[in-house]
Amino acid sequence: xxxxxxxxxxxxxxxxxxxxxxxxxxxxxxxxxxxxxxxxxxxxxxxxxxxxxxxxxxxxxxxxxxxxxxxxxxxxxxxxxxxxxxxxxxxxxxxxxxxxxxxxxxxxxxxxxxxxxxxxxxxxxxxxxxxxxxxxxxxxxxxxxxxxxxxxxxxxxxxxxxxxxxxxxxxxxxxxxxxxxxxxxxxxxxxxxxxxxxxxxxxxxxxxxxxxxxxxxxxxxxxxxxxxxxxxxxxxxxxxxxxxxxxxxxxxxxxxxxxxxxxxxxxxxxxxxxxxxxxxxxxxxxxxxxxxxxxxxxxxxxxxxxxxxxxxxxxxxxxxxxxxxxxxxxxxxxxxx
Ligand SMILES: [Mg+2]
Numbered sequence: 115x116x117x118x119x120x121x122x123x124x125x126x127x128x129x130x131x132x133x134x135x136x137x138x139x140x141x142x143x144x145x146x147x148x149x150x151x152x153x154x155x156x157x158x159x160x161x162x163x164x165x166x167x168x169x170x171x172x173x174x175x176x177x178x179x180x181x182x183x184x185x186x187x188x189x190x191x192x193x194x195x196x197x198x199x200x201x202x203x204x205x206x207x208x209x210x211x212x213x214x215x216x217x218x219x220x221x222x223x224x225x226x227x228x229x230x231x232x233x234x235x236x237x238x239x240x241x242x243x244x245x246x247x248x249x250x251x252x253x254x255x256x257x258x259x260x261x262x263x264x265x266x267x268x269x270x271x272x273x274x275x276x277x278x279x280x281x282x283x284x285x286x287x288x289x290x291x292x293x294x295x296x297x298x299x300x301x302x303x304x305x306x307x308x309x310x311x312x313x314x315x316x317x318x319x320x321x322x323x324x325x326x327x328x329x330x331x332x333x334x335x336x337x338x339x340x341x342x343x344x345x346x347x348x349x350x351x352x353x354x355x356x357x358x359x360x361x362x363x364x365x366x367x368x369x370x371x372x373x374x375x376x377x378x379x380x381x382x383x384x385x386x387x388x389x390x391x392x393x394x395x396x397x398x399x400x401x402x403x404x405x406x407x408x409x410x411x412x413x414x415x416x417x418x419x420x421x422x423x424x425x426x427x428x429x430x431x432x433x434x435x436x437x438x439x440x441x442x443x444x445x446x447x448x449x450x451x
Pocket of ligand 1: 176
């Protein structure tokens with residue numbers, strides 16, 4: 115297997131790993147500590163009283179990976195990242211999973227999909243979307259632009275637009291896509307990945323509808339500073355939870371994701387442990403962070419037993435992830451993504 119193929123597979127499995135590992139975490143840090151503390155070190159089923167994930171078995175992926183993999187399928191079929199392919203893939207996912215009544219669907223995605231279904235202009239349907247859905251699904255866009263953060267940023271803005279068209283959401287989505295693109299370089303470093311993320315955040319903030327939101331760039335910076343303090347890991351996670359935040363706000367989510375990536379020094383498994391333990395929208399933070407970590411370290415950094423759990427999940431199986439890696443690789447190498 116080539117290094118690039120290993121890294122693309124690492125990005126896809128990282129997305130799934132963080133998602134499934136973070137799925138059982140509660141929103142509240144202390145509640146997660148009481149149930150699973152001090153660290154979430156294995157796949158767990160969702161607790162019966164979990165507001166969103168109740169009933170899900172251990173190792174199950176959620177909306178984050180489902181949407182990311184749906185986009186990957188659509189971009190492979192379309193021969194690149196287009197607005198039409200993005201809108202069609204998100205609507206198809208929404209309908210397939212019973213979006214009108216599903217707890218999975220975030221507020222911006224629901225608003226965007228409903229407007230798209232009313233026949234509104236996809237350039238405008240996402241004009242108020244400012245939550246984290248654009249970032250949770252965008253890692254696959256970065257995987258199409260190995261070593262090309264600028265290309266990834268341009269494509270990420272297109273992939274965000276139909277549901278998350280605000281400059282706040284574009285900033286978060288472009289940060290993640292650019293970081294993944296940099297992570298695919300054979301000589302990638304963690305500092306270069308973080309710098310790529312901040313570049314994406316700055317360029318993305320110049321796109322889309324002007325909207326309300328703090329700086330993703332500065333939130334990444336704050337999270338990485340906390341991550342690199344000398345305090346114990348659990349204290350650093352609590353500080354990220356308290357100061358950076360882990361809500362549905364894309365500014366919180368993306369900042370926190372870079373924080374746990376830096377804390378784990380880019381190791382996918384450790385990133386999953388920290389991202390899940392962080393609580394809040396843990397599956398989304400961990401999915402984003404682990405996708406970046408997986409693209410950095412490659413599939414070879416994952417324990418075979420962990421991959422076996424993910425491969426056994428019927429939802430994961432339904433997306434045919436190994437074939438997605440082949441399709442993304444072929445498209446990336448054609449340079450016409
Ligand atoms: Mg989720």
